[in-house]
Amino acid sequence: MTETAPENHVQFRFRDDAQVSDPAVTVDAFLGQTNAAAVRIEPGDDARQLLPHLDRIALVEVNFPAFTDGRGYSAARLLREEGYQGELRAVGDVLIDQLSHMKRCGFDAFAPDAPLNEEDAQAAFNRWPEVYQSAADDRQPIWALRHKG
Amino acid sequence: MYQYDQYDQAMVDARVAEFRDQCRRRLEGHLTEDQFKPLRLMNGLYLQLHAYMLRVAVPYGTLNSRQMHMLADIADKYDRGYGHFTTRQNIQYNWIKLEDAADILADLSKVEMHAIQTSGNCIRNISSDHFSGAAADEVIDPRPYAELMRQWSSFHPEFSYLPRKFKFCVIASEKDRAAMRLHDIGIRILKNEKGEVGARFHVGGGMGRTPMISPVIRDFVPVDQLITYAEACLRVYNRYGRRDNKYKARIKILVHELGKEEYTRQVEEEFQHLLDQGVEPPYAELERIKAYFADPAFEEGLSDDLDLSDPDFALWVKTNTNPHKQAGYVSAVISLKPVGGIPGDATAEQMHLIADLAKDYSFDELRVMHTQNIGLPHVKKADLYAIWQKLDAAGLGTANLDQIGDMIACPGLDYCSLANARSIPVAQKISQRFDKNGKSAALGELKLKISGCINACGHHHAGHIGILGVDRKGKENYQLSFGGSEGEDTSLAKITGPGFDEDGVVDAVDKATDVYLRERQDGERFLDTYRRIGMAPFKEALYD
Ligand code: HEM
Ligand code: SF4
Numbered sequence: 001m002t003e004t005a006p007e008n009h010v011q012f013r014f015r016d017d018a019q020v021s022d023p024a025v026t027v028d029a030f031l032g033q034t035n036a037a038a039v040r041i042e043p044g045d046d047a048r049q050l051l052p053h054l055d056r057i058a059l060v061e062v063n064f065p066a067f068t069d070g071r072g073y074s075a076a077r078l079l080r081e082e083g084y085q086g087e088l089r090a091v092g093d094v095l096i097d098q099l100s101h102m103k104r105c106g107f108d109a110f111a112p113d114a115p116l117n118e119e120d121a122q123a124a125f126n127r128w129p130e131v132y133q134s135a136a137d138d139r140q141p142i143w144a145l146r147h148k149g
Numbered sequence: 150m151y152q153y154d155q156y157d158q159a160m161v162d163a164r165v166a167e168f169r170d171q172c173r174r175r176l177e178g179h180l181t182e183d184q185f186k187p188l189r190l191m192n193g194l195y196l197q198l199h200a201y202m203l204r205v206a207v208p209y210g211t212l213n214s215r216q217m218h219m220l221a222d223i224a225d226k227y228d229r230g231y232g233h234f235t236t237r238q239n240i241q242y243n244w245i246k247l248e249d250a251a252d253i254l255a256d257l258s259k260v261e262m263h264a265i266q267t268s269g270n271c272i273r274n275i276s277s278d279h280f281s282g283a284a285a286d287e288v289i290d291p292r293p294y295a296e297l298m299r300q301w302s303s304f305h306p307e308f309s310y311l312p313r314k315f316k317f318c319v320i321a322s323e324k325d326r327a328a329m330r331l332h333d334i335g336i337r338i339l340k341n342e343k344g345e346v347g348a349r350f351h352v353g354g355g356m357g358r359t360p361m362i363s364p365v366i367r368d369f370v371p372v373d374q375l376i377t378y379a380e381a382c383l384r385v386y387n388r389y390g391r392r393d394n395k396y397k398a399r400i401k402i403l404v405h406e407l408g409k410e411e412y413t414r415q416v417e418e419e420f421q422h423l424l425d426q427g428v429e430p431p432y433a434e435l436e437r438i439k440a441y442f443a444d445p446a447f448e449e450g451l452s453d454d455l456d457l458s459d460p461d462f463a464l465w466v467k468t469n470t471n472p473h474k475q476a477g478y479v480s481a482v483i484s485l486k487p488v489g490g491i492p493g494d495a496t497a498e499q500m501h502l503i504a505d506l507a508k509d510y511s512f513d514e515l516r517v518m519h520t521q522n523i524g525l526p527h528v529k530k531a532d533l534y535a536i537w538q539k540l541d542a543a544g545l546g547t548a549n550l551d552q553i554g555d556m557i558a559c560p561g562l563d564y565c566s567l568a569n570a571r572s573i574p575v576a577q578k579i580s581q582r583f584d585k586n587g588k589s590a591a592l593g594e595l596k597l598k599i600s601g602c603i604n605a606c607g608h609h610h611a612g613h614i615g616i617l618g619v620d621r622k623g624k625e626n627y628q629l630s631f632g633g634s635e636g637e638d639t640s641l642a643k644i645t646g647p648g649f650d651e652d653g654v655v656d657a658v659d660k661a662t663d664v665y666l667r668e669r670q671d672g673e674r675f676l677d678t679y680r681r682i683g684m685a686p687f688k689e690a691l692y693d
Contacts, residue, residue: 046388068187069392073306074307074387074388081426097171097184101307101309120170128304130159134427134428143300147431
């Protein structure tokens with residue numbers, strides 16, 4: 001492993017706490033040691049391996065080597081469903097048109113390989129007036145709005 | 150039928166705005182073609198041999214006259230005056246310009262239509278029984294369940310970048326009119342011994358280069374857990390489905406490689422977990438949707454008698470209608486397979502006429518059928534003669550439902566960039582041959598299906614007779630197969646032997662039907678005879 005992995009530039013962050021700057025280690029490395037607080041999930045990793053350790057993790061990076069590989073969405077949502085509260089950062093081939101889905105799956109920080117146009121990104125985050133499904137964010141699905149009260 | 154409320158409309162409108170914005174960013178160079186492609190596909194836009202092709206969704210095949218009129222107007226305004234109805238109960242336009250695409254979507258949204266997720270590696274338009282809500286043999290109308298799933302699967306945040314496309318089918322009778330077990334997930338809504346409604350899940354079917362019939366993985370999912378169970382099925386697929394090889398990426402391969410038991414075990418585990426996550430819409434939501442699918446105001450006590458003194462009309466009634474649950478009514482089928490025509494094509498004029506007939510005679514409802522025909526689901530028997538006369542005058546009165554002339558054919562090399570061979574001319578020649586030799590009626594039910602390449606859009610694996618176009622040393626060649634079925638007796642066709650050229654395959658089909666006529670026993674269809682006597686007698690006739 002090279003120690004000079006480029007520092008991810010977090011372009012969007014939806015958290016109030018301080019950004020975690022620990023370097024993220026691989027899932028294998030994480031499971032083999034006890035003190036790392038930041039871990040990086042690759043598409044082929046099974047996020048469920050982290051479940052016993054969620055309380056000591058401050059940052060999970062989910063890597064998208066190619067935006068068309070959607071495994072990271074399931075990994076993220078599952079971590080949130082299991083109660084993970086730390087930072088969940090999408091890194092890699094993160095593009096405008098995937099931002100809103102990622103946010104719905106529980107990502108709260110975004111570190112794209114190439115910086116995104118700010119205006120287009122804000123439009124993308126605000127794209128959907130409502131949502132059809134319940135997911136890992138706190139948005140009320142349309143079916144809940146239809147039947148509230 | 151279902152109607153949008155302000156939420157549904159807002160979602161479709163947001164999608165149109167999003168797509169407009171994506172087109173702008175593409176044109177300004179902020180999106181590469183590689184980045185843009187999956188986005189345009191998720192809006193139904195393919196790049197074909199000659200132009201862009203737009204695939205418009207017709208959820209579970211149901212539409213009203215206003216929508217059909219709009220489809221006709223789009224054909225006139227943006228295409229060359231016609232459209233192609235497909236085996237996935239959708240419509241495709243073959244001559245679209247990229248710069249018009251967002252405007253077309255905006256026009257569609259005015260009549261509660263869209264092209265959302267009609268392509269791409271996401272959950273596609275959900276197909277269903279084309280006689281839903283009408284068929285005498287159904288347990289319950291499956292469309293409310295399909296609509297519930299349409300909403301759940303639209304813009305799904307977790308499942309928009311799956312390993313491969315994903316097709317659901319929902320039916321609710323024992324008879325399968327929708328090739329349910331050849332979908333990624335086939336759901337049959339049924340009642341258990343206690344009379345409770347639930348869903349039987351078949352997972353891992355599909356056609357393409359590796360056809361598979363889906364196994365049952367759960368006999369009965371209670372209806373108030375339907376979405377949760379589907380979500381579990383998809384999550385296991387998203388996690389493990391292969392991404393290294395696009396030809397092995399469909400869920401059928403995963404279920405096959407993991408084994409049905411292991412796949413099911415993982416789904417059940419995920420399902421248990423998801424039950425606590427509150428992903429299931431309340432029962433009240435299903436009830437809300439169901440109200441839209443209430444029976445139309447059928448007249449009670451109508452007679453089932455019909456004056457069949459006109460022999461042409463009598464023939465049409467015999468072949469092109471399906472029994473209705475309400476006395477005095479039938480479902481009538483408008484064949485889009487005139488002799489020598491292009492299967493599934495309809496002109497704008499024909500679409501307008503069909504829309505008017507729906508308005509006047511079928512409670513304003515139409516169905517797009519996977520057989521590439523159009524259904525009028527709720528027709529009074531007393532009105533049939535008037536309907537037939539109008540259809541006949543417009544060239545839409547062909548009486549050939551489920552016969553050899555009612556074949557399915559994909560667009561093939563005339564349009565499709567993936568094709569190895571043309572499908573349409575073969576379909577036309579077979580249709581003309583059997584019109585001339587007058588054998589169609591004697592042959593009875595004979596489902597012939599043609600695909601222009603291994604992707605199997607024309608369902609050739611499921612044809613009583615299947616034809617597959619291949620490329621043999623730069624020449625178009627056609628493989629013939631027998632014994633497939635998309636019905637409740639689902640089976641996959643077997644190849645007869647070496648392929649044929651275009652005229653050769655027409656001759657071969659002709660010869661095969663002679664074998665059937667010679668060998669058949671009482672009441673047997675071509676398929677039954679083939680199943681009884683096997684390939685040998687056919688081979689002998691074909692390759693001597
Ligand atoms: C003209 C452009 C079209 C293209 C580029 C196209 C592309 C494809 C591809 C690549 C597959 C194979 C997918 C796989 O095996 O994973 C496929 C399958 C299929 N397509 Fe098309 N298609 C087109 C038109 C159509 C039309 C017109 C229909 C309906 C008549 C259709 C219906 C289907 C069906 C039913 C399948 C089989 C589904 C399955 O494997 O489960 N497609 N298509
Ligand atoms: S079967 Fe092949 S040729 Fe026919 S439409 Fe599908 S991809 Fe095109």
